[in-house]
Amino acid sequence: MIRVNENYQKLKASYLFADIAKRVNAWVAAHPDQKLIRLGIGDVTEPLPPACVAAFHAGVDEMAKRETFKGYGPEQGYAFLRELIAQHDFKARGAQIDADEIFISDSSKCDVGNIQEIFANDIRVAIPDPVYPVYVDSNVMAGRTGANEDNRYANLVYLESTAANGYVPALPTQPVDLIYLCFPNNPTGATATKAQLQAWVDYARAHKALIVFDAAYVAFVRDPQLPQSIYEIPGARECAIEFRSFSKNAGFTGTRCAFIVVPKELKVWDTAGREHSVHALWNRRHTTKFNGVSYPVQKAAAAVYTPEGQAQVKALTDFYLGNAQLVRDAFTARGLQCVGGENAPYIWVNVGRDSWEFFDLLLNQAGVVCTPGAGFGRCGQGYVRFSAFNSRANVEEALARVAKLL
Numbered sequence: 001m002i003r004v005n006e007n008y009q010k011l012k013a014s015y016l017f018a019d020i021a022k023r024v025n026a027w028v029a030a031h032p033d034q035k036l037i038r039l040g041i042g043d044v045t046e047p048l049p050p051a052c053v054a055a056f057h058a059g060v061d062e063m064a065k066r067e068t069f070k071g072y073g074p075e076q077g078y079a080f081l082r083e084l085i086a087q088h089d090f091k092a093r094g095a096q097i098d099a100d101e102i103f104i105s106d107s108s109k110c111d112v113g114n115i116q117e118i119f120a121n122d123i124r125v126a127i128p129d130p131v132y133p134v135y136v137d138s139n140v141m142a143g144r145t146g147a148n149e150d151n152r153y154a155n156l157v158y159l160e161s162t163a164a165n166g167y168v169p170a171l172p173t174q175p176v177d178l179i180y181l182c183f184p185n186n187p188t189g190a191t192a193t194k195a196q197l198q199a200w201v202d203y204a205r206a207h208k209a210l211i212v213f214d215a216a217y218v219a220f221v222r223d224p225q226l227p228q229s230i231y232e233i234p235g236a237r238e239c240a241i242e243f244r245s246f247s248k249n250a251g252f253t254g255t256r257c258a259f260i261v262v263p264k265e266l267k268v269w270d271t272a273g274r275e276h277s278v279h280a281l282w283n284r285r286h287t288t289k290f291n292g293v294s295y296p297v298q299k300a301a302a303a304v305y306t307p308e309g310q311a312q313v314k315a316l317t318d319f320y321l322g323n324a325q326l327v328r329d330a331f332t333a334r335g336l337q338c339v340g341g342e343n344a345p346y347i348w349v350n351v352g353r354d355s356w357e358f359f360d361l362l363l364n365q366a367g368v369v370c371t372p373g374a375g376f377g378r379c380g381q382g383y384v385r386f387s388a389f390n391s392r393a394n395v396e397e398a399l400a401r402v403a404k405l406l
């Protein structure tokens with residue numbers, strides 16, 4: 001008899017975005033001639049940068065000729081892309097990362113979800129609250145979390161991000177082995193300073209813990225004091241894996257390209273106390289279960305690092321940050337406290353009432369969709385997340401409707 005992985009039954013029954021979709025679909029059905037404006041889901045709206053499109057086309061043309069056709073590429077990604085990443089995203093910022101420490105993939109969501117596979121099942125996992133749900137659910141599926149009671153899993157350590165700590169969690173007071181951090185943060189839009197990240201790196205090194213650092217939104221950082229990689233922090237090569245994606249900087253959500261950085265110094269230990277290389281483990285895992293990102297897509301991603309590509313990505317992220325500023329200003333002007341939106345495409349608004357109640361109010365009275373903070377964890381109750389991913393006209397119209405309502 002084929003039996004089910006019963007850990008799947010511990011997953012929280014309702015998935016946030018499915019719940020939202022149900023309410024939105026009901027509204028659309030009831031208001032067939034009114035326009036809905038979505039400031040909820042974190043998907044980009046603007047087309048690919050022209051430099052990426054040109055490189056993408058050229059890559060396809062190469063595939064069309066016998067002389068330049070390519071079959072399987074290296075599972076870890078083509079050297080041309082790995083070298084550009086090492087140079088521009090790391091070495092140029094003083095972070096010593098080599099090309100062979102970079103693994104190209106088709107998704108940060110997959111990388112973040114898959115990384116836990118190479119660690120023991122009885123490790124202690126610390127996850128932020130509010131949280132990007134993949135960190136939690138991938139550990140639930142693997143059987144590390146215990147049962148869910150009252151919106152929390154018994155064996156997870158929750159790192160609370162609240163107004164009191166500026167949305168950067170304090171170090172855990174109990175031992176943890178695997179730590180998920182995300183800055184600029186989804187959902188709060190908060191950022192962490194070098195000193196704050198240094199404290200986490202020091203903690204991880206002292207406790208032989210490992211930090212999983214999700215930097216999907218790093219292209220939105222404008223404050224020159226803020227770190228743009230955890231490897232700008234001394235000691236991070238010994239305790240941190242970083243996740244990056246082309247989804248939010250270059251609009252690759254429908255094109256698919258990302259990467260993970262695994263420094264060679266990183267170690268894990270077996271029950272006998274012997275050291276193992278995380279790089280070797282991940283290389284084994286990656287090459288066994290993944291067969292590389294398509295060549296034209298890697299060419300398109302490489303174009304991000306050309307001078308035109310850099311300028312276009314800057315313009316694209318500037319555009320979304322302009323939307324974010326409008327959203328932030330609109331809610332601040334109505335006396336609501338906001339975080340994010342300055343170095344991130346998300347604005348986390350304290351709405352002073354139940355998250356879903358505010359979501360329903362905005363949907364039903366204004367036809368505007370946000371994301372209820374409670375869906376990201378207990379600490380999200382009383383907040384909603386606005387996304388800056390939309391056209392300027394839609395953002396302006398949504399805010400005009402909100403102004404009338406509040």
Ligand SMILES: *Cc1c(COP(=O)(O)O)cnc(C)c1O
Pocket residue numbers: 042106107108109110132182186214216244245246247248253257258
């Ligand atoms: C969008 C996002 C990613 C990127 O995911 P892809 O699978 O590369 O599109 C990663 N982490 C967070 C927190 C995100 O919001």
